[in-house]
Amino acid sequence: MNTYTRRGLLAAMASACLITLGSAAAQVSTKPLSIVVGFAAGGPTDIVARVVAKALAEELGKPVIVENKPGAGSTVAAGYVAHGPTDGTSMLLVVPGLTGAETLFPNRKYDLTKDFAAISLLGTSPNWLLTPVGSDFKTAQEVEKRAKAAPGKYSYGHGATGGISHLSSEWLNAVKKLDILSVPYKGNGPALVDLVGGRIDLMFDQPISSESFVASGKLRPLAVTSAKRLATYPDVPTMEEAGYPGFVVEVWYGLVFAAKTPETTVKTVNEALARVLARDDVKSSLNNSGVTPQHSTPQAFQSRINGEVERWKRVIIDAKITTQ
Missing domain, CATH: 3.40.190.10 (Periplasmic binding protein-like II)
Known part of the structure; x- marks a missing residue:
């Protein structure tokens, strides 16, 4: 291959990469994207959001910022995204506590199972x-x-x-x-x-x-509380091994848009997150925060959300838990 041919091939490859990146970015809003977190900066949830935001910005070729809106068990943040724009500019970082909030906060202004478009699970962590x-x-x-x-x-x-x-x-x-x-x-x-x-x-x-x-x-x-023992503490049994059958609880993190966000936008961000969560630097950063990266389809993540809403509803009602 002569020098000119090689240069032409490299130029074509670079152009193809730019077209792919541009095509992905075109499926989301031209405005900066945000990940809304229902907790103050510095905590585990905020750390996960910032790791993902940085890498997602690189994948999409546009800014992705983290907005902290703490309050009422993350329901303030959830309401903000649920009633916000549906152009794919704002995502909510969902955590298990929000599934319990469906029962604990009956006067909230949104429904976690209906007012959002699931994007993907991001990762899990045991207790x-x-x-x-x-x-x-x-x-x-x-x-x-x-x-x-x-x-x-x-x-x-x-x-x-x-x-x-x-x-x-x-x-x-x-x-x-x-x-x-x-x-x-x-x-x-x-x-x-x-x-x-x-x-x-x-x-x-x-x-x-x-x-x-x-x-x-x-x-x-x-x-x-995980299904398997921790690699770093192999002598500590699981709750199931200790005589509590079915007692498996994971802390998990995932992203959702407001409902009615275009499916093409959801698909584009989901695919970008698959690439993000496969990156060695992202896996290392999340692992250091005690989180195992895990990508999912939007449908699988929504199913997980719905299942946990029902699971914790039974616990909250049986235990007579209230926020008063």
């Missing part, structure tokens, strides 16, 4: 059941045994009413008919402080925010 190293509980099996022998004696903490930590605890109560007191905090951070200090007995939390306490010998993980 684990923690206790202070000096507590009565040495295994997860002892939680049921001791709690039944002393109803009302033990307590668990959680950072937000209706959050996944809270709902997991209430589900544990319901599954084994336990009477473990719920102690709400203004965030998981203060709850962890009291757990380390022995002022509460149990707590479900993500390893990314509590692993340092485990590594330093202050907290003991009794079991993980």
